[in-house]
Amino acid sequence: xxxxxxxxxxxxxxxxxxxxxxxxxxxxxxxxxxxxxxxxxxxxxxxxxxxxxxxxxxxxxxxxxxxxxxxxxx
Amino acid sequence: xxxxxxxxxxxxxxxxxxxxxxxxxxxxxxxxxxxxxxxxxxxxxxxxxxxxxxxxxxxxxxxxxxxxxxxxxxxxxxxxxxxxxxxxxxxxxxxxxxxxxxxxxxxxxxxxxxxxxxxxxxxxxxxxxxxxxxxxxxxxxxxxxxxxxxxxxxxxxxxxxxxxxxxxxxxxxxxxxxxxxxxxxxxxxxxxxxxxxxxxxxxxxxxxxxxxxxxxxxxxxxxxxxxxxxxxxxxxxxxxxxxxxxxxxxxxxxxxxxxxxxxxxxxxxxxxxxxxxxxxxxxxxxxxxxxxxxxxxxxxxxxxxxxxxxxxxxxxxxxxxxxxxxx
Numbered sequence: 001x002x003x004x005x006x007x008x009x010x011x012x013x014x015x016x017x018x019x020x021x022x023x024x025x026x027x028x029x030x031x032x033x034x035x036x037x038x039x040x041x042x043x044x045x046x047x048x049x050x051x052x053x054x055x056x057x058x059x060x061x062x063x064x065x066x067x068x069x070x071x072x073x074x
Numbered sequence: 075x076x077x078x079x080x081x082x083x084x085x086x087x088x089x090x091x092x093x094x095x096x097x098x099x100x101x102x103x104x105x106x107x108x109x110x111x112x113x114x115x116x117x118x119x120x121x122x123x124x125x126x127x128x129x130x131x132x133x134x135x136x137x138x139x140x141x142x143x144x145x146x147x148x149x150x151x152x153x154x155x156x157x158x159x160x161x162x163x164x165x166x167x168x169x170x171x172x173x174x175x176x177x178x179x180x181x182x183x184x185x186x187x188x189x190x191x192x193x194x195x196x197x198x199x200x201x202x203x204x205x206x207x208x209x210x211x212x213x214x215x216x217x218x219x220x221x222x223x224x225x226x227x228x229x230x231x232x233x234x235x236x237x238x239x240x241x242x243x244x245x246x247x248x249x250x251x252x253x254x255x256x257x258x259x260x261x262x263x264x265x266x267x268x269x270x271x272x273x274x275x276x277x278x279x280x281x282x283x284x285x286x287x288x289x290x291x292x293x294x295x296x297x298x299x300x301x302x303x304x305x306x307x308x309x310x311x312x313x314x315x316x317x318x319x320x321x322x323x324x325x326x327x328x329x330x331x332x333x334x335x336x337x338x339x340x341x342x343x344x345x346x347x348x349x350x351x352x353x354x355x356x357x358x359x360x361x362x363x364x365x366x367x368x369x370x371x372x373x374x375x376x377x378x379x380x381x382x383x384x385x386x387x388x389x390x391x392x393x394x395x396x397x398x399x400x401x
Contacts, residue, residue, distance in 0.1 A: 008179055009132050010370035011287040035369055036290035040083060062371060063179050
């Protein structure tokens with residue numbers, strides 16, 4: 001099943017730290033958002049495999065914007 | 075006692091009016107960024123309006139209560155739940171030992187939630203305030219934001235916490251949240267004709283400014299001003315840019331600092347002096363709105379006001395932050 005990992009804060013995408021095809025686990029950091037001059041870690045809510053990276057560096061994000069799509073077994 | 079399970083993005087102990095009297099030593103007042111949100115939460119649980127509570131910025135805060143008590147949640151609606159069940163905001167609710175409160179991400183409006191507990195948060199006062207200055211690493215809980223496994227102790231309430239359960243606010247006492255925040259302000263100290271052009275000041279009061287994502291408790295950065303904002307071509311002995319002046323004290327909280335072409339609202343933990351011009355000051359009664367402005371999403375518009383209106387607004391806010399606001 002496809003699930004999206006979304007931005008948890010408004011701000012700029014500092015970086016996505018996983019690549020398509022990576023196996024990731026729940027709570028693992030998948031990206032970092034810059035807001036309030038602080039780097040905010042975005043964790044995965046699921047176990048799965050990264051299917052598609054949507055966000056790239058310097059993208060302006062709002063809460064709920066999809067950052068990556070993963071394929072889960074859940 | 076409150077055991078923190080997840081500190082969220084940034085959760086701080088803050089009171090109001092913060093740490094006054096130390097601007098000359100370079101120490102800003104800190105204090106609740108939205109003093110109306112904190113004040114109303116305190117009134118609901120039977121505390122004085124300035125008692126220390128939790129300022130939850132950005133959400134994801136989670137904690138477990140160690141005693142039976144009464145709480146109130148105000149501010150941005152981050153969908154708070156108690157033991158996974160939704161709880162109402164802007165009213166007093168009872169909590170029991172073992173209950174877990176949890177906040178989601180920021181709401182559709184606003185950026186900060188406030189959690190007040192009967193008796194307040196019992197952290198040591200530092201220079202007359204329980205507020206955290208996050209950039210100075212002093213005050214509040216160990217001078218920092220809360221993290222998992224921290225334990226906060228509550229103060230002793232004047233009345234039985236159960237006495238305040240079920241308290242609600244009058245409808246008109248609950249602030250209206252928007253994505254465009256109108257801030258009443260007065261020009262000065264560095265304005266037209268010496269520092270800014272007439273056109274520049276008109277722009278300041280006519281334009282709607284987006285809040286930049288780099289905004290935090292020290293400074294709220296707004297989108298850039300055009301070059302014709304300035305009356306001068308350079309800062310003279312103050313420096314090469316027309317925003318430069320000889321170092322002076324900043325009238326914080328609420329001064330609009332012009333740093334290069336970037337207008338910056340200096341607020342809670344902001345700097346107390348520097349070498350940039352300040353074009354206007356937001357009135358005290360409207361400071362709370364800045365704290366609910368969401369970086370990267372919301373907008374700010376300045377509305378010209380005068381000292382009489384500012385004084386009246388402050389008197390009205392004092393009335394609002396009292397038991398007269400309760401149903």
